[in-house]
Amino acid sequence: MRPTADRVREALFSILGDIEGLMVLDLFAGTGAMGLEALSRGAASATFVEIDRQAHEVVRRNIDATISNSDAPTDLIKGDAVRVVRSLALAERRFDLVFFDPPYDRTAELVRDTRHSLPTVCGPEARVVLEVATRHRDVIAEAAEGWGAEVEVERAYGDTVVGVLSLDGRPLQDPGADVDSDDVGE
Numbered sequence: 679m680r681p682t683a684d685r686v687r688e689a690l691f692s693i694l695g696d697i698e699g700l701m702v703l704d705l706f707a708g709t710g711a712m713g714l715e716a717l718s719r720g721a722a723s724a725t726f727v728e729i730d731r732q733a734h735e736v737v738r739r740n741i742d743a744t745i746s747n748s749d750a751p752t753d754l755i756k757g758d759a760v761r762v763v764r765s766l767a768l769a770e771r772r773f774d775l776v777f778f779d780p781p782y783d784r785t786a787e788l789v790r791d792t793r794h795s796l797p798t799v800c801g802p803e804a805r806v807v808l809e810v811a812t813r814h815r816d817v818i819a820e821a822a823e824g825w826g827a828e829v830e831v832e833r834a835y836g837d838t839v840v841g842v843l844s845l846d847g848r849p850l851q852d853p854g855a856d857v858d859s860d861d862v863g864e
Contacts, residue, residue, distance in 0.1 A: 683835070683836075683838070686835045686838055687712065689835065689840075690807060691715060691719060693833070694775070694805070694807075694842070696720075697719050697720060697721050697774075697775060699720065699721070699722045700716070700721045700722060700773075700775045701721070701722055701725075701772065701773045701774050701801070702716045702717070702723065702724040702773060702774070702775045703724075703725050703766070703773040703775070703776045703777070704716075704724060704726045704777045705727045705759045705762075705776065705778050705779070705780070706727070706728065706759055706780045706781070707727055707728040707737050707777075708728065708733055708736075708779070709736050709737060709740055710726050710728075710736070710737035710754075711740075712777040712779065712807075713777065714740060714745075716775065716777075717744075717745065717749065718744075721775070722750055723752065724750065724752050724753075725752070725753040725754075725755065725766075725771075726741070726752065726753065726754045726755065727763075728754075728755075728756060729756065729757055729758050729759065731756070734754070734756045738754055741754060759780070759788065760791045763792055763795045763796055763799055764795045766799045767795045767798040767799050771799055772800065772804075773800060773801060773804060774800075774801050774803070775804065775806075776796070776800065776804065776807070777806075777809075778806055778807065778809070778821075779807075779808075779809040782810065782814065785808075785810050785814055786820065789808075789817055789820060789821045790820075790824065792825075793825060797826055797827075797845055800845050803844065804844070805842055805843065806821075806825065806827065806843045807840060807841070807842055807843075808840070808841045808843060809838060809839070809840050810838070810841070811837060811839070812834060812836075812838065813837075814839075815832075815839045818832055818843070821841070822841075825843065826845055827843035827844060828844050828845070829842070830843065830844050
C-alpha cells in the first residue's frame with residue numbers, strides 16, 4: 679500500500695476543482711484517502727475497491743471513522759479491480775470521477791487489462807485520475823489511447839506523476855474483452 683502524499687492529494691483536488699455531486703470510483707483504494715477526500719469535498723457517493731485484506735480493513739475503518747449514516751453513500755468492494763470494473767460495467771454503474779492508483783510496478787498491465795471495461799463505467803464528461811511512477815510516465819499516454827481519453831493535465835510531484843484524463847462513457851462492446859480466457863470459470 680502506497681498512499682498518495684498529502685501534498686499531491688491537495689494539488690490534485692485543486693486541479694479537479696468543484697466535484698460536488700459527482701459519483702466517485704476509488705480503484706486500488708489503499709487507505710481510501712482519495713475517495714474520502716472527494717466525499718469531504720461534496721461528492722455524491724464513493725465506491726472503494728481494494729483486494730488486499732489488510733488494506734480493505736483499513737478502508738473500512740476509515741469510512742466508519744469519517745462517514746456518518748446521514749452522509750453520502752459508500753460501497754466498499756473487496757476484489758480484483760479489473761474484475762470489479764467489468765462487473766460494474768455489466769451492472770451499468772457509471773461514475774464521474776475515477777481514481778486509478780495501482781501498484782506502480784503493475785500500472786501498465788492494469789491499464790491494458792481495463793482498456794475495454796474502464797471507459798464503460800465512465801459517465802459523460804468523466805475524468806480518470808491516473809497516478810504513476812515518474813519512470814512510467816509514458817503509461818499516461820498509453821492509458822489515454824487505450825481508454826479513448828484525452829490528457830487534460832499531467833503533473834510531476836517528485837517520483838510521482840499524476841494524469842487527469844477526460845473521457846466519455848461508451849457502451850460495452852464485449853463484456854468479456856478485459857478477461858483473459860484463463861480467468862473464465864474462476
